[in-house]
Amino acid sequence: MSVRARKDEELLDYSYNSGLVLASIALSMMAAFTGLSVTRGLSRLSVGQRQTRIVMGAVALGGGIWSMHFIAMLAVRLPIAVAYDVLATIASLLIAILLAGVALLLMHFTKRNLSHIFLSGTVLGAGIVAMHYLGMSGIEFCRPVYAPSSIFAAGLAALAMGVAAIWASYGRRTRANILIGTLIFGSSVVIVHFTAMAGTGFLALATSPAFTPALDNNQLALIVMVSAFVICGAFLLSGATFLAVPAENQTAPAGADSVEPDMPEPSPEPAPLRIPVERGGQTQFLPAAEVSALRAEGHYTIAYSGKDKFFCPWSISEAERRLVAAGPFFRVHRSYLVNIARVTGFERRRDSGICLFEGTASLDRVPVSRNRIPALRDALGL
Template identity: 35%
Template sequence: MMAVGYNAWLVLLSIALAVLDAYVAFSVVGRIAHSRGPAALLWTAFGALAMGSGVWAMHFIGMLALQVAIPLGYDARDTALSGVPVMLATGATLWLLARHTNHARIVLAGSLLGLGIAAMHYMGVRAMEMRPQIGWHAGWQAASLLLAVAGSTAAIGLHRLILCGARRHRWWRRIGSALLLGGTAAGVHYLGMAAVRFPPGAVSLAAEHGLRGLGLALAVSLVSGLLLLLTLGVSLAYRQLQRRTEAMARELGQARDALTWLAYHDELTALPNRANVLDLLGRLLPTAASERFEVAVMFVDLDGFKSINDTLGHEVGDEFLRSVADALRASVRTRDTVARFGGDEFVVVLERFRSEANLVAICRKILALVSRPVQVAGHNVMATPSIGVAMFPRDGSDAASLLRHADLAMYSAKEQGKAGYCFYQPRMSATARDRLVLSAELREALQRGELQVYYQPKVELASRRIVGLEALVRWSHPTRGLLLPKSFVPLAEGSGLAGRLGEVVLQRVVAQLAQWRARGVPLVPVAVNVSLQEIQDGHFVDGLLRTLRDSGLEHGLIEFEITESAAMRNAEHTLRQLRQLEALGFRMAIDDFGTGFSSLSHLRQLPTQSIKIDQSFVQGAAHNPADRDITEAIIALARKLRLSTVAEGIETEAQAAWLREAGCEIGQGFLFVPPLPPERVPALLLAESLQAATL
């Protein structure tokens, strides 16, 4: 038997190639596991080619490392065919490992891979074409086959443990499994070669025409190594791309969740929003109908919140709204829903409440908690809620009707004095429809000239002399008769017609004054109410000057009355407008003083000459000491600010005497003269002038 030796460097090279091949194979398993469809098949084919060619290259380099006393060569065809079984076995193994594996599959994969490696080895040995045929040592052959199956199975099992274990030491364990599998492949080869018995005088028929030489071994090593490194690089790049894709998917998922949250929640208070409530009611009401329980919808609006925003700023307003949200949540059960519809509007949805009396108790609790003063940015802030309640199924069968009816009930609560609650009644819908019809008719009335101006004299309390007039609008409705301002002015403000209404009144007053002057009637200043819409209109002053330019009237004959609440809204812009009017010679007064959200520091800056005391204080003074005290305090305040006071709604001599003694200079009311149509005013002013001339 011939002596057998090996080129040590080629042996080391073949073992290194086997370990690298195993490491790449285990990297490819992860790519196959995370791929589906054609991509998984492509990775399997690519991995089988790379790993199979790597094992084959290891085997071929090991064959080239063989040194015997005779020249050796390797038939190219047989050598190439020896790679087929290992590539097929590698592909099947990779496919099995990429799927959910159990012990049976691990053994099957290890057996297939081991047998594929063994088949490759023995087909490769045949490529030497030895004559006479080489012999085999049965023990070493059995050892090589056992090592092939056992080593492959152990390496695959270790790799599966790595994937199931913690990530912390996974990299080192993967190297260990690669060393085990690479060592197995190399061990199978060299154990198999140990089983070869070369008979004396044997020759290799492939020595003349076959593959051989150190250069070929190095070339195969280089090509195989590059292919394995390329496969590893592609695998790592794909894994990095996959990680980035997963990160992007997570970010997109988070963004989608955030957008979904924003679509169904209010960003300021984190409460559910309108869409959320509609979705909730859409799901809740059918259940309530089938299980026969009641659902209540409460519409909550804050009285006076706009004044907070306008005087203290939106940051304070936002903080106050968050405190209101907390108060509403504290007023109901955790299973009930509190939502913000926008602005200062909130909705509460209650299910399975005990009775209407229970709803009344909840309304009172909301009134108590929401009405409490809140300290925000150094300011003591409060606003009272008005609450409207509608119940399913009594007041509506769907979400839209329940919300609409709760809204109507809330407006009814406001009309009854605010800071209260009201349950929906069918008449409210009729009232709302009537209000809508009247609003549309008002728009037409402004075009048809149905609005009239009446004049109520202002009287000096000490002398009973007429010192001015107040212009009061009336609507001569074709079917409803003469309507007072309280019937349609709120409609004008709510429908955006207040500016147009004020413009019509001002034009009528200027034309009337010009007509009276032409007839020789002695003129007194006429007070005209100006709305917030007019003041905030950037063209208000220009339009006013155009109206007066043609008449030639003195600006001092026009006095503008602005309510306290309107003066406090958008305070900086309002102050600029009023100062511009003052510079042009117009007089100004604060109307309904004491009924709004006062800021004395701002009042001090307003260019006004008088304060009008609301008639509710004057008429309530006889029965309520607080109204009397408030009125006297307003008069004292006006005196300190060097402003004159005008008391509205004087109906008795006792009221007139009390006001005069308190220091009020001017009054108006039915005690003196009621509002008069324009044709009756000249006689009154002429008589006043004659009386003054005789004194």
């Protein structure tokens, strides 16, 4: 992927600072891990919490793409001083964050199937390429020139590895898959950057001034790295606070009072959610936690609880509206809602799946639609 200049122009020789190159690779991996980790397990959260976590993931992934690129460019040693246009540099950061956010929204607010995985990975890969070349356009006092083959190779690598990263991370949402996705995505940013740079040359402009920047490349790279580390660390720590900690697991330090005197009175616990059922001509209410599943029966539902099953006046859509947002219920099929806490097993079939139950009358298994399997596995922690 050689770069050719006109006869009256000569390309500048350049080299790399190996320390900054290694730092850019490490930063790419850290950002990838942060972005993919803070978006794990979102199906158990409210819509507002999911949106917040997706913003965090987009900033981590998009900001990581940009930070890797910027530090790798600071690693370039040219015989002339260069600077970066602020508008183009900020625009390259914003486009990376925007497209990373779109990719995450596709995975968390649409059906998680192969077509959406491919689309999400394509958007993510496009963000890497767009950020790189937009950022390169901001170089001042010299002009980058590109070999067309390097643009094609970088674009192809970005799209392929973007799809691979999303497929690895979202095919199954296990810790191992997150780590594999981290390696693929972190590597993709590095590979795309240096593939593009292999076909890039630099021409000095006739008006290139001699100046000394206020910060040298090492100092500027250090600022970017520390900022990225603080942001990623804060996101990882704050992301953990979205997970509820059971009260019985919260212990006070030895010798501390059980309630601090200046603490406000705790707000009353909300009443436990109940499900109306009909029995003997009367309407009774079952605690939602005791119900294993609800099955659609025309415009009504059948509730399964222990050894009994009950007629419920709610439709399956009404039950989903009331139960999914307020408790551990999940819509696994057009005709079934299940209580995740009462599922005792899960089987993957060829084109579908099955939730298993024990100790529930007339209900030992519930079918799971193929397009709901990834989100269900996520909710079950698989």
